Amino acid sequence: MMKPKSIVDVKNLNQFFGKRKLRSQILFDINLTIKSGEIVIMTGPSGSGKTTLLTLIGGLRSVQQGSLKFLGQELYGASNEQLVQARRHIGYIFQAHNLLDFLTARQNVQMSLELHTNIPKWKALKQSEAMLNAVHLENRVNYYPCDLSGGQKQRVAIARALVSHPKLVLADEPTAALDSKSGRDVVTLMQQLAKEQNCAILIVTHDNRILDIADRIIQMEDGKLLPEVF
Numbered sequence: 460m461m462k463p464k465s466i467v468d469v470k471n472l473n474q475f476f477g478k479r480k481l482r483s484q485i486l487f488d489i490n491l492t493i494k495s496g497e498i499v500i501m502t503g504p505s506g507s508g509k510t511t512l513l514t515l516i517g518g519l520r521s522v523q524q525g526s527l528k529f530l531g532q533e534l535y536g537a538s539n540e541q542l543v544q545a546r547r548h549i550g551y552i553f554q555a556h557n558l559l560d561f562l563t564a565r566q567n568v569q570m571s572l573e574l575h576t577n578i579p580k581w582k583a584l585k586q587s588e589a590m591l592n593a594v595h596l597e598n599r600v601n602y603y604p605c606d607l608s609g610g611q612k613q614r615v616a617i618a619r620a621l622v623s624h625p626k627l628v629l630a631d632e633p634t635a636a637l638d639s640k641s642g643r644d645v646v647t648l649m650q651q652l653a654k655e656q657n658c659a660i661l662i663v664t665h666d667n668r669i670l671d672i673a674d675r676i677i678q679m680e681d682g683k684l685l686p687e688v689f
């Protein structure tokens with residue numbers, strides 16, 4: 460078997476919000492490694508810093524102190540261009556699915572693919588349909604988001620996140636707006652597709668019902684990662 464590669468490597472990371480007197484520390488000495496193919500769930504109380512860490516790993520804000528390597532590339536001190544490059548290898552899934560209302564399911568998925576790669580339109584179309592097949596939406600390809608259920612919209616969001624075969628998927632409360640059956644379906648699909656593509660997943664969640672899909676569970680409290688449970 461191939462040795463899993465390190466996708467994310469965080470060392471001694473500190474992060475602050477605010478300036479001067481209002482400056483307060485949000486993340487304290489974070490150390491975390493995520494390997495390819497691994498599903499990591501991050502839990503913790505509201506305001507403990509989970510989303511802040513997720514957005515740092517996702518190259519959506521700049522690292523202020525410490526080291527954060529994504530695919531071996533240091534993001535501390537990275538230029539905008541380097542952050543954009545890093546983001547091309549990351550799929551994002553949020554609580555609110557963030558689909559574009561004026562595009563069909565297929566167009567939403569296809570747009571993400573065309574933004575990320577230079578593939579020809581016909582190929583992007585085929586891959587987008589195949590991905591919607593994989594999330595069992597073959598009968599909803601030409602539907603607009605307003606005609607889809609919450610679970611179906613979230614499955615389109617999964618298809619969109621995974622269509623460009625990212626190395627890492629970041630999901631912030633992906634099941635929060637879903638009933639328990641749809642929530643389960645959504646995470647099972649994420650798990651299955653990620654294992655097929657050997658991509659790592661980091662999920663922030665308060666949803667105890669999905670903890671069993673994790674290879675590892677990490678806990679954030681007051682801006683610090685607690686020692687791991689297993």
Ligand SMILES: Nc1ncnc2c1ncn2[C@@H]1O[C@H](COP(=O)(O)OP(=O)(O)OP(=O)(O)O)[C@@H](O)[C@H]1O
Pocket residue numbers: 476477485503504505506507508509510511512
């Ligand atoms: N842009 C900002 N400016 C100042 N403080 C912020 C900003 N964003 C977040 N914070 C503060 O940082 C802390 C961590 O917030 P964060 O959103 O990372 O927590 P969380 O664990 O994701 O919470 P939740 O589970 O409620 O989403 C909170 O105290 C929050 O008030």
